[in-house]
Amino acid sequence: MAGPIRIRSRRREDGVDVMILMLHPMESGLRKDDHGERIPPHYIVDASVTLDGQPVLEALLGIAVSRDPLLQFRLHDAPSGARISVTWRDNRGQRQHAEAVLA
């Protein structure tokens, strides 16, 4: 089932590494269950990340992305204590949001 978003950040010499884990089944709709029935599609369509309200990353995901999408990227010029905010939307209209303080 879709779940919360986990945000982790680690400050390095030349930036801050950010890891975002979005718990979600990312079901493509192509798989069948044990009875041969198709499992309905349920996947994150897009996700956006902002830093103190400014967009830093927009991701278009979809059925080719693994269950529980894990995104990693690095920010430059990102002050410690900045607010990092993540939102995703899935194909069923569900949304999830989380925020964290940058390392």
Add this chain to the structure above:
Amino acid sequence: MNRDRSASESTVPDARRRAFTRSALWLGFGGWGLIPIASADTSPPAEPIAAALATMAQMSGNRPTASSRVRLTLPRLIENGAVVPVSVTAELPDVREIYVLADMNPAPIAAQFRIGPGVAPRISVRIKLADSGRVYGAVRTQNGLYWTSDVANVTVGGCS
């Protein structure tokens, strides 16, 4: 066949001959250990990848360009195609978008990202691969669309 010739041949015996030209390189960095340099396959992509790259390149008013400044990292052997960690890194200025493509999947683009100005031109994501084939990393800058590719060896496909 196009090939990245900027580095020397591998001294590791290659027991797995492939149709694609491929060289895997190990570089020692002063005691920090060995860092694998991703091999690259820049032979011309088949459809539908070629069409997808061309569409992206049009956004910069260019044609797609194979580039050794784009690096794709993939596991050497993929036992579970349902979870394949991929990174795309570019040594290029002003990267706006990063794409991951796969030619063995139902749709060519596996994931795509738009990055802001303060974001390093690198993204890691985990994707599903239906079968063995080629995975592509591409980045779009103001000047064009640059891509690289590597061969994915998948033991158990990840889409069904």
